[in-house]
């Protein structure tokens with residue numbers, strides 16, 4: 001019980017429970033922190049101005065309670081946000097494939113960008129995003145992919161608690177060497193970008209490799225039993241993403257909510273079709289099309305973002321039901337009803353107490 005209720009990490013951060021809740025929704029982030037956890041806002045697709053304003057709005061909602069922000073900072077991104085340079089690299093095969101899908105599913109070409117193509121992921125953009133984070137009063141800075149030493153050093157200098165998400169013990173070691181103060185060991189079960197090693201195999205290995213650096217478990221955490229198990233594996237807390245898709249605050253589109261409701265653990269899969277890196281999501285016609293014979297192999301990040309970005313934006317705007325999808329992890333099986341973040345947190349806390357006896 002001590003590991004949960006009198007958690008040293010929480011004493012340091014000022015949270016009540018070592019439950020980190022990742023979401024792209026400001027409302028979810030604020031609600032997780034207000035319910036005693038630590039909300040983490042996924043801002044990698046937000047412009048620097050949006051990051052500045054979003055962080056201010058969340059702070060207003062949570063007061064002194066801790067919250068964090070997450071960027072994806074992979075190596076090898078282009079220097080600048082140059083859409084034309086990206087376009088020039090897209091093979092005809094990929095263009096033809098997307099055009100074929102457009103015709104087959106009657107997706108309008110509305111001339112707008114989508115979430116993945118509103119800007120090209122680049123070194124320049126990452127720097128501007130990071131600056132807004134460093135200039136803000138956010139408590140925690142997390143990196144979902146990559147752990148560049150310069151970013152870690154600067155964030156620590158500004159008093160941020162720096163977190164790196166990793167999927168292998170080797171990456172954990174690299175992140176620690178680069179100065180990360182908290183490691184999220186995220187297993188194969190997790191929603192969105194995720195690696196090859198299952199949570200149960202990964203967490204103890206990362207705990208052993210991390211020495212005195214605290215480790216948080218992610219991937220498949222849905223109940224208090226999972227939280228108790230994570231603590232038993234040596235983690236000091238948990239990091240959850242899929243659960244909040246069922247919250248009123250997240251307010252996912254009703255079509256997507258129905259797909260989530262219907263999904264069991266076997267109804268998610270990893271695909272490189274969205275971003276170029278393996279991303280766990282619910283199975284839909286979108287994943288089936290990219291798996292079908294004759295489909296092209298997805299390109300690397302960030303080219304694949306540009307291959308699919310405008311198209312997926314149009315899919316959502318025109319509500320093309322078969323192709324609408326979301327990242328989600330195998331824990332999707334544990335959730336069914338639309339409920340509030342506070343209710344999810346209350347259940348998790350009660351179940352963890354029970355599981356820990």
Ligand SMILES: Cc1cc2nc3c(=O)[nH]c(=O)nc-3n(C[C@H](O)[C@H](O)[C@H](O)COP(=O)(O)O)c2cc1C
Pocket residue numbers: 022042043044070071072143144145165186189190191192193218219220221239240241242243326327328329330331
């Ligand atoms: C809809 C959704 C979007 C996500 N987007 C990101 C992201 O932009 N950056 C990131 O670091 N992690 C992202 N994640 C992963 C979460 O941070 C978290 O590690 C993961 O969801 C934990 O596993 P779980 O899905 O089994 O709870 C996302 C997860 C979901 C479900």
